[in-house]
Amino acid sequence: MDYNFKAIEKKWQETWDREKTFAAKNDRSLPKYYALVEFPYPSGAGLHVGHPRPYTALDIVSRKKRLEGYNVLFPIGYDAFGLPTENYAMKNHIHPAVVTKQNIDRFRKQLKMLGLSFDWDREINTTEPSYYKWTQWIFLQLFKHGLAYKKEMAVNFCTSCKVVLANEEVVNGVCERCHGEVVRKVKSQWMLAITKYADRLIDDLDTVDYIERVKTSQINWIGRSYGAEVTFGTTQGDDLVVFTTRPDTLFGATYMVMAPEHERIEAWKDSIENYDEVVAYREAAARKSDLERTELNKDKTGVELKGVKGINPVNGKQIPIYISDYVLSTYGTGAIMAVPAHDDRDYEFAKKFGCDIIEVVAGGDISDAAFTDCETGAMTNSEFLNGLSVEEAKKKIIEWLTENGKGHQKINYKLRDWVFSRQRYWGEPIPIVHCEKCGYVAIPESELPLELPPLADYEPTDNGESPLSKLTDWVNTTCPCCGGPAERETDTMPQWGGSSWYYLRYMDPDNNDALASKEALEYWSPIDWYNGGMEHTTLHLLYSRFWHKFLYDIGVVPTNEPYAKRTSHGMILGEDGEKMSKSRGNVVNPDDVINEYGADTMRMYEMFVGDFEKAAPWSSTSIKGCKRFLDRSFGLLGLLCDGAEYSPELENDFHRTVKKVSGDIETLKFNTAIAGMMALINKIYDKKSITRKEMSVFLRLLNPFAPHITEEMWELAGFEGQIAHSVWPDYDESKCVDNVVEIAVQINGKLKGRITVAADADQDAAMEAVEADDKLKAELSGKNIVKTIYVKGKIVNIVAK
């Protein structure tokens, strides 16, 4: 009988669907396990071979947990708002809602073909009004708590998508999505105050089990730095506050620099002798795109503000003030004190503009380069700080600044507040109206969801306004506060809105009175294992942690953190080792693979291809090895013989393999788990028979990886019920080790032979075995044994002269 994967897979997929085999139970007395994968964006291209890798991995975890007796929630849904759908809809003159439905139908069909054990009753779609009602509700809570606010500011604007981007969406100065040019534009935008959570987003990482690289990326992205704000005087009589992480070098501050956009320049207008030059520089800086401004190794440019000087608070010295675009208006106070002797950028600028360079930390050679080391070196040229270490000097100068009202300790972050509005159609409408009298007013929660109105022409406008602004009937409304005339907000939310809380909705997807019931939230929280792409580390993952913490603060969710454990998978590359892309022509279509080899082989291969956390190239030949393994597995039916126990020859191998597969699944080592099963099946074929007990264990081990074939074989072998309802096999630790082992014998660190001894043999017994070996005896003859190292079950190393 042949392994007819097509018939088998169809049969069991239909059975699972019909019987709702993998629906999470509502029985809250059972121990729960919540496994989560990032829900896909249902693009028009359909599923990619990259999708099944993380999905299969957590499917394996979920299936194993079910066999271990857990009530498992393993849900899926679609993150369907967003630009690609809208762009496709415009190009093909179909409404984005229609496109979304088509794409989701295709994705669902493809996902089901993979045999993933999702709970299909809990499927969600972020574009459904019943879903985005709660996205809007959360926004209103943020608004009511002062964490959503509207602000006129310079934002990143993609000239090609005609839309505002978050900092996280600008990569190397261009649009993350379309690689279009990004320019700065001053616009009034909705902002979310994620910076208020900066400390907690860093500190609470200690309470969760995330892989290290995720933690470090988030910490670096938030970019907390400790320093001081220092108040400089000016010859204008006003103050200019700067932020520095090196207040210890205050005596070495020989000039100051302000960002070109700094508003103080206006105030000093009449005193600046070269005002025209200053304005010209500022305008030139504003015209530069982000890409130009961040270009590598760029020459420092700048203009001195003639006629105005800064006054160093510590010694009263007057120092020049420059404007330069190497100082960012958005970080710190938008102005710095420059210490060229101890900062590379200031050094470069000072050399070019001929500023003074005063060494205040001894230990370097400042005629050659800035000395930036904080560990070694003692303070010099710094009056009361002289002789102190950098650390001590920081402490002392901050004390001095505080006592004299000239500054204080300060913590700064690279993280900015989250630009939350988009001028596009296909997103959640922001549920706010603007009233001349009352300002920005939340619409009543009873009016949620605020549905996206139908619109014939949803192309983005050239003036940067949302397409919704064209719907004057919709825009003009009454103020919920005073009843007077008011206008609706026409911007929509970014794609990151709906995905910032979707994992909560799975817990109770049909609830109409809350985003999920208290009971469901209590039972299922937190997510036990969340796997997703590294590319979301500083986007979705950070955003959703922020929303979750806010929901925790207002008493909606029961945990401070959403995800107890976070792992990340590597990409599947093309056969050429490059990222798969249409233009490279190296794309592998999962439908073709399933058609040729079946879903079980595809699943096995994607797990076997390499280290789960690393990128791995697709190989159209290697996959055959996995197909062969499943063919051989199916062939075991022909070797089946009676026997309710393990056969003596294979007993230890079975115990070891159960232990290995069980452990490897928990530690993401799916590739070695499969290697272990392959090694086991090779031994079974050597023996040419398999007992019923052995078959039952083998099938259950393989089931999470290859669910269809194992279900079919379970039935054909006549085991009771479905394998999906069986129990995970256990093992006996004492049977994982053989009684007799072969160990290596080294002489002076070099491998010289092997001996066979009892696993628990002591050193004397091992040496006896060495003596009994002719070859080893010859090696040792005439030599004096100086020392013997014996590690039980591993090695004997004899040091002999």
Added chain:
RNA sequence: GCGGGCGUGGUGGAAUUGGCAAACACGUUGGUCUUAGGAGCCAAUGCUUCGGCUUAUGGGUUCGAGUCCCUUCGCCCGCACCA
């Protein structure tokens, strides 16, 4: 520049965390069965002058190093004038 990761056969990759390097697979070669083989089965497969030598490179620590420490070279990812 800063941060993180990596470098093992012809290929993808293993190695109980300092204890027999190359598990498992792909590929290749030979054999077998076949009208046929892009199927199955069996065998071989790091290099070797058969003494040995091998984990990018050179050094170190150790009885013992792919694993730990330092040098050099190379690759990938993230951030990027954050004061």
